[in-house]
Amino acid sequence: MARTGFAWRCLVLLLFVPAAAALCENDDALPDAPAAHSGPRGGALVVSGAAAVNRGQAVPPLDSREKMTYWLREEAAPTSVLTTFLSAGLEQWGDMDPKYGTDAGAFGERLGSAALRAASMRFFSDSLLPTLTDEDPRYFRMAHGRKGLRGLYAAERVFVTRRDDGSEGFNYSAVAGHAMASALTVAYYPAVSANGRVAAKTFGLSLLGLAGGHLFREFWPDVRVRVFERRKMSGDE
16 A cells, blocks of 8 residues: 555656646746846846845846746755655654654655655746746845844745736745645545645645745855855965
């Protein structure tokens, strides 16, 4: 039974890739999107791979192809692998949902579930839905100001996002995307955890995790600069 469940999860995950590729074949610019800036050779200067952009920085919006592949770039990031292992480890340690048990085999099952859960959340909230709603999946850092205000801003970004025309509004992609991925867990979680209560709990925790990710993206560049500055000063001495 466990092997069958794991194979089903892998199958669902693999189906996401060709679906995304098929949708990416339409590379027309999104409607009402501002024109991309041109480089010295006429090419668009698209910061498509950046997970975070400083607020106020002039960057062109992502086109439909870039949005539909955005989740794949996120999947390849080292932090994505780390958070997947951390999530599975915490679930294993606390014997949390999904209820697979506490042996070594259970950890493998949890790891597979965590990977699929994270991938589906990124696909829905950072690729598919932003393409349909004209929302930008990137995080726009406040970057400057008091740390408390920046922390509140990062948490607020769970529910507020930037649109392709530069305006801001409710973050339908993130909220609806995490809700869809949470509901999908009933298709691959074990029977004891495949229910509405667990799905609702997963949804709430996913929004908390999203807020944590925003906090990391908001402050990590500052930490990195300070670390490098100290190393440089130490090297000069």
